Amino acid sequence: NRQLEASFLGSYTTPDEMPRDPLPEIAFVGRSNVGKSSMLNALVGARKGVAVTGRTPGRTRLLNLFEIEDSGGGRARVVDLPGYGFAKIADAQQADISRFLEAYLDGRRQLRGIVFLVDCRRDPNPEDMEIIQVLRSKNLPVVLVATKIDKLKSSAEFANSLNALEDFYATEPLFFSSTTRQGRPELWARVNELLFS
């Protein structure tokens, strides 16, 4: 793996406020608690002060932007999109999140692809289908990543998870664990390909 420097650029409440220069960008989307913050930290090798935290709905409703630079001088941006599916927030706020997501996806010319995170042990539901359909409707590559695979304790559990996800999303997921970092090289390779080729 190439060495990465990551820095936090800021939180934005509307896509209009985001930097307009043409650095390639990749966005991460997932249900609240899916492990998105942990994945971003594991993926961009966060230094102190870069750590992504998604613990409070108020914070994750914002779009967080990170800049990464690899040892070869390649620069790109990583976008942490608002988590969806918070049990505790009102429908009106959920509607705000959807509008925000659509505004970003429709308006952001820098965007090269989307990473869609799903928990490997959770049964997908109609809301997940709705979200991935929105993502797929934008004519950008959508990478399905199953998180927390360290929690799968046997090859049978692994096979069940793989089958359930493949059936539902009609694509093979990449498997990832922030805890063991399993799957990190594969995910990073895919992200690199989307950003730099």
Ligand code: GDP
């Ligand atoms: P977010 O809401 O999607 O940003 O999720 P977080 O990254 O905050 O993670 C939610 C919870 O799942 C936390 O308690 C994490 O410690 C846990 N978690 C995240 N990634 C993993 C993983 O790969 N393996 C395990 N076992 N737990 C994880």
